Every structure is written in C-alpha cells, then in structure tokens.
Amino acid sequence: MILPSASPASWLLALAAAAAYAVSAAASSRLSATAARNALLLAWVLHAAVLVWGLWGDTPRFGFAPALSMTAWLVLTMYAVERQLFPQLQARWILAMLGAAAIMLSLLFPGQPLHVAASAWLPLHLALGIACYGLFAAAVVHAWLMTRAERHIRQAADPQNGIPLLTLERLTFRFVTAGFVLLTATLLAGWLFGEMLYGHAGRWDHKAIFSLLSWITFAALLLGRSRFGWRGRNAVRMLYAGAGLLLLAYVGSRFVMEVVLGRST
Structure with missing residues (x-):
C-alpha cells in the first residue's frame, strides 16, 4: 500500500478492506460457498482501491509494510485465478487473515516518501x-x-x-x-x-x-x-x-x- 498521506479517506478505505478480510476469514465456515467467495472478492477489490488510492498522491510512499501489502494482494489475485482452475483449493481463511494483517501493518508503517x-x-x-x-x-x-x-x-x-x-x-x-x-x-x-x-x-x-x-x-x-x-x-x-x-x-x-x-x- 503506497499511502501519500494519512488522510481520513485513506484510513477509512483501508479499515474497510481489513474488516472485509476479517469477516471473510472469521465467517468462512459459516457462510455458503457463494457468500464466502463474494466476501473475499469485496475485500480484494477494496484492497486494490487502497493501493490505487496511494498512487494518486503528490508524495507517494514505499517501505517494508507497503511491500507486504502489495505482496498479499498479488497472492490473493493468483489464488482467485487458481480457484477457477482448481475449485477444490482451500486456503481462503489464511489468505484473508494475511490480507487483513498486511493492510493494518501498512497503516501503522506507511513507509518513507519516494524522492522527487x-x-x-x-x-x-x-x-x-x-x-x-x-x-x-x-x-x-x-x-x-x-x-x-x-x-x-x-x-x-x-x-x-x-x-x-x-x-x-x-x-x-x-x-x-x-x-x-x-x-x-x-x-x-x-x-x-x-x-x-x-x-x-x-x-x-x-x-x-x-x-x-x-x-x-x-x-x-x-x-x-x-x-x-x-x-x-x-x-x-x-x-x-x-x-x-x-x-x-x-x-x-x-x-x-x-x-x-x-x-x-
């Protein structure tokens, strides 16, 4: 996640993505297959929006936590593609937990501004x-x-x-x-x-x-x-x-x- 600033909008968007991941992880066993897939999809979309949001800032940042956040999003993207080929693949809950943790970590440590x-x-x-x-x-x-x-x-x-x-x-x-x-x-x-x-x-x-x-x-x-x-x-x-x-x-x-x-x- 590249956050140009700790604006309220960026915080709300990131918290919404983390919450969506947490719900997907915690309730995966109690949701139907379609509902669980939709919950993870919503979290993935919100996570992507957080990443894109940061790219529009005047002072983009980068660091260890943003790198982990982007890595988590890429892994979830590959998981979504693989699920189309192997529907029996089951790693949703742990990937959702990792996504939520990565987003919260990048909120706490948004990195250093990239040199102009x-x-x-x-x-x-x-x-x-x-x-x-x-x-x-x-x-x-x-x-x-x-x-x-x-x-x-x-x-x-x-x-x-x-x-x-x-x-x-x-x-x-x-x-x-x-x-x-x-x-x-x-x-x-x-x-x-x-x-x-x-x-x-x-x-x-x-x-x-x-x-x-x-x-x-x-x-x-x-x-x-x-x-x-x-x-x-x-x-x-x-x-x-x-x-x-x-x-x-x-x-x-x-x-x-x-x-x-x-x-x-």
Missing part, C-alpha cells in the same frame, strides 16, 4: 521486486498446502483441499521458477543500472547480500530438482529458507531502517 528526483524507471524496478515477492509467497503457500496434503495422506485421511499431491508440487515449482526468473532480472537491473535508478552504483549492503543468498538458494533448489529429482520435505525446507532470506533482503532491512533506526535511507 527518483528515476522514472524506479517504479518498474520496484514492480519487478514486488512481483518476485508475490510469486515466491504463492510458492510458500502451495508448499504449505503440499505439506498438509502429504500429512493427511500419511494419516490415511482425505486432504481437505482435494488437489492431488503431484499437482500441488508442480504448481509450487512453477511459482518458484517464475519467481527465480524475476529475481534474476531484478538483481541484474539493480547492479547494471543502480546509478540510474538510485543515484549510486550497486553496492554490497544488507539488501544485496541477502538477495544474493536467496538467489543462490533458489538456484540450488531448481538445479537439484532438475538434476537429482529433489522433492518432499528437504525441497520445501530449501524453499522456506530462500523465501526467508528474500524477506530479510528488503522487508527486513527496511523494517530495521524505518522502525528500529527511524531513518529513511
């Missing part, structure tokens, strides 16, 4: 990074669903999501592959065009180090799966590790700068 002299290409670079976050977050959600389905199979119980385990595995690694491509493009753009984007050449800071470690982890995971057939718990642990490193790369470093140190740069 920032490059016109900076929004594209940030969009690549956020899309990368969204794809890996979707991979993490699918890995969690895959682990849950595997546990149900071991316990001789029917998986609640109803999606075959191999299908979940394929979906997980498709998201990992797509996220890895965007992560590679984002890192290359940052290093090759850092001076044009940020006013300085690429440098070895915490964000660069954690991003590179994440890239190495995902590269090893995809190579291991391709060459040695890695799968199951070990592959999922590597996915979680890579996602955690990537989370630390931007969200973690910005959290320390904005909240712990109270600095914008």
Whole structure:
C-alpha cells in the first residue's frame, strides 16, 4: 500500500478492506460457498482501491509494510485465478487473515516518501521486486498446502483441499521458477543500472547480500530438482529458507531502517 498521506479517506478505505478480510476469514465456515467467495472478492477489490488510492498522491510512499501489502494482494489475485482452475483449493481463511494483517501493518508503517528526483524507471524496478515477492509467497503457500496434503495422506485421511499431491508440487515449482526468473532480472537491473535508478552504483549492503543468498538458494533448489529429482520435505525446507532470506533482503532491512533506526535511507 503506497499511502501519500494519512488522510481520513485513506484510513477509512483501508479499515474497510481489513474488516472485509476479517469477516471473510472469521465467517468462512459459516457462510455458503457463494457468500464466502463474494466476501473475499469485496475485500480484494477494496484492497486494490487502497493501493490505487496511494498512487494518486503528490508524495507517494514505499517501505517494508507497503511491500507486504502489495505482496498479499498479488497472492490473493493468483489464488482467485487458481480457484477457477482448481475449485477444490482451500486456503481462503489464511489468505484473508494475511490480507487483513498486511493492510493494518501498512497503516501503522506507511513507509518513507519516494524522492522527487527518483528515476522514472524506479517504479518498474520496484514492480519487478514486488512481483518476485508475490510469486515466491504463492510458492510458500502451495508448499504449505503440499505439506498438509502429504500429512493427511500419511494419516490415511482425505486432504481437505482435494488437489492431488503431484499437482500441488508442480504448481509450487512453477511459482518458484517464475519467481527465480524475476529475481534474476531484478538483481541484474539493480547492479547494471543502480546509478540510474538510485543515484549510486550497486553496492554490497544488507539488501544485496541477502538477495544474493536467496538467489543462490533458489538456484540450488531448481538445479537439484532438475538434476537429482529433489522433492518432499528437504525441497520445501530449501524453499522456506530462500523465501526467508528474500524477506530479510528488503522487508527486513527496511523494517530495521524505518522502525528500529527511524531513518529513511
């Protein structure tokens, strides 16, 4: 969520979106399938309106919480698309809870204003990074669903999501592959065009180090799966590790700068 200011309208819109997510999560078991879908759709639309609202401001902001808010919205968008292909996919309640938490977090920490002299290409670079976050977050959600389905199979119980385990595995690694491509493009753009984007050449800071470690982890995971057939718990642990490193790369470093140190740069 990019909030230009803490205006009453932006607060009301964000609170309405968070409330819609909360209702969708809390009442999902008591609502009919159509009502639950409509409640989540309303929350998704309000969340999108919050994001668009921020883009019209004179002083747009960005930071760790807005990045998480956009990531949550992208994951919900991908979930909505997947539900059309796999109606038995069941992750509505947890995604709704994550959406509500992300919106409230971005209200509390709206980020720092983007510099007026920032490059016109900076929004594209940030969009690549956020899309990368969204794809890996979707991979993490699918890995969690895959682990849950595997546990149900071991316990001789029917998986609640109803999606075959191999299908979940394929979906997980498709998201990992797509996220890895965007992560590679984002890192290359940052290093090759850092001076044009940020006013300085690429440098070895915490964000660069954690991003590179994440890239190495995902590269090893995809190579291991391709060459040695890695799968199951070990592959999922590597996915979680890579996602955690990537989370630390931007969200973690910005959290320390904005909240712990109270600095914008």
